[in-house]
Amino acid sequence: MNRTVPLVLAVALFMEHMDSTVISTSLPAIADDIGTSPITLKLALTAYYVALAIFIPVSGWAADRFGAKRVFRAAILVFVAGSVACAASGSLAEFVGARFVQGMGGAMMTPVARLVLVRSTPRSALVSAMAWLSIPALIGPLVGPPVGGFITTYFSWHWIFIINVPIGLIGVAVAGRVLPDMPPVPVGRIDRIGFVLAAIASAGIVFGLSVVSLPALPPAVGFATLLAGAAAAFAYVRHARRAASPILDLRLLANPVPRIAIASGSLFRIGLGAVPFLLPLLFQLGFGLTPFASGLLTFTSAIGSIALKFFASTALRLMGFRTVLIATSLSGAALMAANAFFTPTTAHWIIITVLVAAGFSRSLYFTANNALVFAEIDDRQASQATAIAAVAQQVSIALGVAVAGIFLEAHHLLTGEETGLSAFFTAFLGVAALTACAVFPILGLAPEAGRAVSGHGAGKPPPGEGPHSGE
Template identity: 60%
Template structure:
């Protein structure tokens, strides 16, 4: 396996992860500077994820039509432009718009990067490649909170976006010199009608849920957006059944491993999307920490995540996707629930210990679902599989932010007071209970599901290789 390819592709994931964790830590400071509340500013998080959900579906088609390497480099440049505009924003509208532009760039970077990896890596080496791909990306969460908190506390939040500029240009140069060429393939005309349906479906649901949780906007706007999203989703399903080359091929869900990976991963990511939003706010608003202090606490989770990458292939080969994913999902849900018991009097090393184990569990889970989803996918379906997977990932992360904020806002409205620690505790308990449902799709899988990728073999199969004397 060419190890430099996933490392270069990880530059895109690094920028996304760095940007996501930095803005979560700096939300209160940015909100104060822009003259809005920290909950209202979650529109900036949501707009980024909505942009990803809208434009990811066309990323596979564009990579096939124009070449993955060319699209990958162009996406990084768009992301850099969005970062600069974020740093120069003077209002909520400008900031949200700049985040949307960042999302357009991110929509192309990650799925196209995975497509390059799939088409240049043997299936038997996919787990190691996926693990290697995410190691540098996890440096983002590792360095994002403390660096973002330090910059926000002692300098200004604008600089947290300017960090992306040198990283992005380095990614463009490295991909130009070292990234293998993935030549364009013959593609049909883009499914414009399907694109409109998908854009309305994803943006309507995600934005609508966000609006419902915002007291500054009428509830009718939020419910209307959700209704439009659901109706558009139904229309897309009907359209995809008739179209000879739909933008996203729903026939991929007939593959059991892919279906379990998408379903279980989507449910679990709702919790994953909620935690980075809730934790910095709880530590700063509930515990009275500075952004830098909260960043030093939360960055420990990335260390737990990184350690799994050096053992992922051996663990999945020994236990198989099914067992590891079930245990990782249960462990992740338990660690999320533990957050609802933290208080200002809880020793910091105890909090960091739970966050360390949480990062460990989530890393195993996402390495597993990212690899399992492509285990039985044909090469000609790879671009649509990566697009489908990335769409569901971003929608679920956005839903996590929307659900978490909705719980906080509901408590404020119900009790007629400002945010308190008990509100965060309830939110963590709810998302933990929700993440438990991620176990269900994997229970019905065979113990050796995806064995061509994981290398796991049942005892009976191993025994067949032993010669009979």
């Protein structure tokens, strides 16, 4: 298997994950500088996910219409422009707007990268390709918290966004030379009605939940936005059934394998959105640590994520998708719940052990889940699968951020206490319970599902997965 393509594509994931972890670690400092609270500033995190939810549906159409390679490179440039705008922001509104621009770039960047990978990789090598794709992306969480914390503590948070400028420009140049040419293909007109309905639905639901959890805005605004989003989602489903070429073709979900993978992944990603938001706040507001010290603790989960790459293919070959996903969804939720019991007196080696194990379990789940989405569909369906899965992923991550804020704010309203250890105890347990629900869709997955990709029961490893494949 050619590893150059997934490694180059991973530049996009690196920047996205780097930004997510850097912002979470630096949230209190940024909030203080622009005159707002850390909980309110989570609107900037939500704005990014709202932009993703709005623009991801057109990513597959744009890749076909203009060429996947060209769209991928242009998306990186948009993301870099948004990063520069973040660094120049001086108010909550400016920062939220800049994050929205970043989301517009990310909406094309990561889904198109996955599309290029799926179309250029044989199904038998897809698990290994997905694992290689994740390695540089996981370096973002590895270096993001300590670098972001160090810069925030000893310099200024503004500089954390400038990191994306050289990375992005290098990514554009290298992608132009390395990625395979995928010329435009004939496509019909964009489904404008579907695009508008899908945008209102996803943005309304995500933003509405965020507003409900924000103490600075009237809850009525959030509930009204939620209702508008739900109504648009219902209208889109009706539209998609009648349209010849809907922007998100829900008929793909008639196939039980991608349907189960997307449903389970959406539930599990609630935790993926909530934990990076909650952990830095726990360490800084609950433990009184500096952003740098907080980052040194939170980055350790990426060690487990990176170590996973060397076991993913073997685990799937020995146990198959169903067993791996059941085990990792339950263990991931349990390790998430363990965060609730951290206190300022908890030994750091215990915290690090839990975070490393959580990173390993979480990464194995997502490697398997991402590969399962494409395990039993053909290349013609890949762009639709990429778009639908990406929308579901980003909406659920945004919901995780919103739900985490709701738990913290609910605790404050019910007890009158300021955000402290007891609030984080409730939030982590609540989020872990929601994440554990990811196991229920997997219970309906056939044991032999995705066998051509996992190699389970084939008696020999898939091509490119021999004993020296990790070298």
